[in-house]
Amino acid sequence: MLQLIRKDLMLQKNTLLIMLPLLVVYIALNASATILSGVLFTIAITMQAFMLDEKRQIHILFNSLPYTRKEIVTSKYIGVFCFTGLVLLTILIANLVIHGESPTWKELLFILCLTTLFFSFSLPFSYRFKSQYLLFASIGTFAAYLVVINVFIPNLHDLIREVVAFLLAMEQVQLYVLVGCALVIVYILSWLLSIRIYEKKMF
Amino acid sequence: MENVIELKQVHKSFPNFQVKDLSFSVKKGFVTGFIGGNGVGKSTTIKMLMNLLQPDAGTISIFGMNYNKHEKEIKQRIGFVYDENVFYEQSTMLDMRSIMKSAYAKWDDELFHYYVKEFELPIKQKIKSFSKGMMMKASLALALSHHAELIIMDEPTSGLDPIFRRELLDILHSFMQDGEKTIFFSTHITTDLDRIADYITFIHNGELMFSKEYYQIEEEYAIIKGATELLDRDTEKEFIAIRRSNHGFEALTSNKAQASHLFGDSVLLEKPSLEDIMYYTKKGAEGGAAINT
CATH class of the missing domain: 3.40.50.300 (P-loop containing nucleotide triphosphate hydrolases)
Incomplete structure (x- = not known):
């Protein structure tokens, strides 16, 4: 299975060589949006790796090689952390070198949490349908979001900002443990669901 | 084995x-x-x-x-x-x-x-x-x-x-x-x-x-060629499928020895290609052994 993760990193070599310097430039230009840039770059890189393997022929290849379907899915779930790690490392180093200060560990942790949450939903969705439909799903979610902020909760943005600021300001270890555990459970459930979906696929 | x-x-x-x-x-x-x-x-x-x-x-x-x-x-x-x-x-x-x-x-x-x-x-x-x-x-x-x-x-x-x-x-x-x-x-x-x-x-x-x-x-299958008069309800049973034309019939059998015994020298026995076997089997499976051309 490690071979599968290594394969993803190898195939994403060129993407990483373009995206990570781009992230550095972004950090140099705009230091304030660490969380947003971290999440977006992680999603872009990881989804690129996922989409490359989405072709029917590539599924046939890996299912014909001595890998189980469980391993193929699991490698993607672990791969998410590899790509997130690379992005976090880039953010950390770029901030230290360019701005002379590192982002807070809470910010980095927040990026990790958000990407984990994103992939918990998007991976099973992509295995069931196709990642290209994620765009439609996102547009749908965005439309729902617009309706919510316009009709139901006009100050949703402020609320989110407050919640984020509140979470980042929290010192209570217990809360972190709670959020962390919840995310781990969601991620594991998502992983099990993806395995179930993938094992039923026909190529 | x-x-x-x-x-x-x-x-x-x-x-x-x-x-x-x-x-x-x-x-x-x-x-x-x-x-x-x-x-x-x-x-x-x-x-x-x-x-x-x-x-x-x-x-x-x-x-x-x-x-x-x-x-x-x-x-x-x-x-x-x-x-x-x-x-x-x-x-x-x-x-x-x-x-x-x-x-x-x-x-x-x-x-x-x-x-x-x-x-x-x-x-x-x-x-x-x-x-x-x-x-x-x-x-x-x-x-x-x-x-x-x-x-x-x-x-x-x-x-x-x-x-x-x-x-x-x-x-x-x-x-x-x-x-x-x-x-x-x-x-x-x-x-x-x-x-x-x-x-x-x-x-x-x-x-x-x-x-x-x-x-x-090669030992079991054969293409049999002969005059249409040789065909009747009994002899037709010997074949997987039969192709009739104005010149006679051509058919595939999976029991070469029996067909040879049955028809003797009145027909021509040929070695079928796999393509022949596939063709006649498909025709035979599609209903009725007879194919008229």
Whole structure:
């Protein structure tokens, strides 16, 4: 299975060589949006790796090689952390070198949490349908979001900002443990669901 | 003789098609040709052999093991070739080599480079620029470089020019030399099998027609040609299908000895090609043994 993760990193070599310097430039230009840039770059890189393997022929290849379907899915779930790690490392180093200060560990942790949450939903969705439909799903979610902020909760943005600021300001270890555990459970459930979906696929 | 592949009463249903009660085996050390027309279940069967599809009922055992418990062990020992490109189009042979190398415990770089040289493959060129023939050679080089004991191929010769088809068969022939290897391949170009196959497994509409040794088919089947007057309700029963024309009839029998005994010198007995067998079997299965032309 490690071979599968290594394969993803190898195939994403060129993407990483373009995206990570781009992230550095972004950090140099705009230091304030660490969380947003971290999440977006992680999603872009990881989804690129996922989409490359989405072709029917590539599924046939890996299912014909001595890998189980469980391993193929699991490698993607672990791969998410590899790509997130690379992005976090880039953010950390770029901030230290360019701005002379590192982002807070809470910010980095927040990026990790958000990407984990994103992939918990998007991976099973992509295995069931196709990642290209994620765009439609996102547009749908965005439309729902617009309706919510316009009709139901006009100050949703402020609320989110407050919640984020509140979470980042929290010192209570217990809360972190709670959020962390919840995310781990969601991620594991998502992983099990993806395995179930993938094992039923026909190529 | 040891069986490398064993299918027992395998059943797989799709909305418009089904593979029914399929049972056959593939012997170790031989080449088995898997024949049948388009859309009769050859690819479905091959996909089940590779565990890309799971049968609804029945058992498939490979090297005496089943996929539920020994998926990785089985696949370590299989080399596969498909009729379409299953590799990353943007990658090169070198990239694919490292992917395959990390997957197979017995990957042999020396052997890989031998095949690359033998097939004159450009290892640094992107796979998407390969011609159909080069693509097939690339698939073969990647399939043969991990000392696989069983090679499973789905229509490897389709779309290839006759010269390369013959080259491919030579390659497979030399691969079989040590007697330990087994090849199972599907094709609808039956002339390929004359050169290489020891056994023929024939399916039609998802059902097994026969699985026999090549020489046995030659002994049992015959094309009978004669005058139409020889045909009546009783004699027609001898045939799988009959083709009538103004000049007489032509029919296929699966019992050459009996037909010969029945008609004696009044008819002409000819050796059928596999194509003849496929053609008449299809006609026979489509209802009624008679075909009028």
